[in-house]
Amino acid sequence: MSTKRIALFLGAVWGAVIVDIVAYGTGPGNAVHVATYLAICCTAWRASLRLPPGPGRRPWLLVAVALTSWCIGDLVELGQFYFAEVPGVGVADIFWLAGYPLIAVALVQMARRRAPGRLRGGMLDAMALTVAASAALWQFVVAPTLGLGYGLLDTLVPALYPLCDVVLLAAALFVALSPGARGVPTRLVLGAVVFFLGIDLGYNILPFMIDYSLVQRLGPLILAGGAMLVAACLHPSRGELTAGADRLPVVHPARVIFLGLALMTAPTLTLMHKGFGREEVIALIATAVCSTFVLARFTNAVREQERAQAQLAHQAGHDTLTGVANRATLDDRLRRLLASDVHPVSLLYLDLDGFKEVNDRHGHEAGDRVLTAVADRLGGLVRQGDIVARLGGDEFVVVCPGLTEAEVAEVAGRILREVARPVPFGVAEMAVGVSVGVAIAAEGSRSPAALLRAADAAMYEAKRHGQGRWVLAEQHPATDVPVLADPPHSWSSSLR
Known part of the structure; x- marks a missing residue:
């Protein structure tokens, strides 16, 4: 879903929340509350089920189950309100309490996908914080009510809500402190958790300051928090929440x-x-x-x-000479990119023209100077998040996710022009060219090796037509045989 439609979705939910708060406890207010909650739950299920099956979808399914559980709790309480009597502790609490661990598990799964095998320290920290918060909860919430004559359930169940908040906070910290991007989807998820915590905190503190009939009007705000979770699932960049991070913890x-x-x-x-x-x-x-x-x-x-x-x-x-990524890093990052929600993934395979002549004429030190200069220029051409790697010898690879075919053509043209600039070496200047093969992996492609083969074959096709050219190849869906998609482009005819 586009960001504009997501903004409209959030705006519509906030409009319904305001109506619900103003008309709280009335027939129209209850109708708006139920209709909005059902719409959020249906949207959550639709968004999560449309994702590709696998580990990346599981957290969003748990979020959908949690929101549905909370919605059922509200429906049970409304049924009791109209047809029976609302108890202090009842069946609705089962569904409300069940939603917290489900969302916490979903957040932990996101954090584990962002930092696989690197969460042990964070889990120990979160457990320490949870134990400390539980001790404070016992002293200030549970213990004072033990001597007031309430039954066991009336004493323990209300205390479980702050405890669930602590667990939810610990899970949110896993995501917030784990490596990885922190774009709009991450901020929406963390904002939703803060919303839930703030609502529960208000329910526990505000009754000592204002009338409880006003405190009850905090309830509709839970809809806004749920809508933020759904918006994160709908966002085009939701993959950042489940994509493995490259940086060390x-x-x-x-x-x-x-x-x-x-x-x-x-x-x-x-x-x-x-x-x-x-x-x-x-x-x-x-x-x-x-x-x-x-x-x-x-x-x-x-x-x-x-x-x-x-x-x-x-x-x-990384390559010890040029400092760019090596083959192992390229394979790992390319495999994760192809398995993520970021598409298409474009790969440019570069082979320098005239590099052997430089080595033969000026020596290997001059050749090393050319390789480092080319690596530096490639690094200056790409965006943050793109990949520049050296495969060995005079072969480089550039990976650019999320670009259109026209944008990839522009990048290829810039590479031809930048690499062709002379490289100073002492009093001399060395000039090399480059042949570039381009392969674009659409959504559903999962083979880094096939993508590299397609780009490699396109690069040799460019060399066959002369130096300083690039060729766009495409993979045959059945045989993975690269075929020529466009005629060769020289640096002078490339998009500028």
Whole structure:
């Protein structure tokens, strides 16, 4: 769905939410609430089921199930309101509480797809924060109600909502702090979680400040949060939430702060229960200072390890001469691109013309200078997120996802012109050309090797017609045999 239609969808939901808040508790208000909720759930199911089957679709199916569960809870309560009596704790709570872990699991699955095999540290941090928040929840929410004469369910069920909020917050932190892009879909998902947390917090705090009849009007806002989740699923860039990230995991400063809060929770709660005398305050300050020093030492050790890992990863995944990606990195990133929602994926296969003559005439040092200059120029031509790789010798590959055929032609033309510029070497200038083969993988293509073969064959077709040309090839859907899609283009006739 286009971003304009997504904006219209969110605007329509917000309009219904405002009507629901104004007419809350009335027949028309309830009708608007039910109709809007059903529309959001249907849109969530439609959007998730239209995605290709596989791990990338599972989180969105869980989101659809969670929203449907919440909607059923509202329908049960409305049925009790009209035909029976609404209990303090009832069947509706089962459906409401069930939605929280479903969304939390969906967020964790997104984080695992963004950082496969690299979530153990984040999970430990989230568990520490969850334990600390649970301790505070027990002292301030559950314990005070134990002696008020309420039944077991009336005491525990309301306390489960803040606990579910903590679990939801921990799952949201997995996504927020995991490597990967943080575009509109990510912000929509995190914004929805913040919305849900804010609504539950308002339900727990505002009754002490204002009349509960006004607090109840927060309920329709849950529709806006659900619509934000659906909008993230509908967004063209939703793949960023489930696409593997290339960068190494880095400990975010916020995680260190969360660990500090978790460490200080138990002693702070203990002193709040016993009272803050002079000795207690001194002990609390000493604990806070020691915790700060320990966390600072921990952060310093982690940063040193991150720098060492980054250096080793760069050496393993990049060409030592030019600094661009090597064949292993190209294969890995190309495979993930083809499996993602980003289409089409364009691959340009480059082979330098006249490079052997440079080596023979000026020596290998001059040849290395040409290769580094070409790599630098290619890096300056592409966008952030595109891939420049060296396969070996004088062969390079450029991968540009999401470009139209006309835009790929423009990139190929710029490459011909930039590579043809002379390369200074001492007092001399060396000139090489380049032959480029272009292959475009449409949606549904899953073979990096077939795409490389098609571009490679197109490159040789360009060489056969002379230097300084590019050829666009296409794969036959049944045999993967590359065929000539367009006549060769020289640098002078390429799109500028």
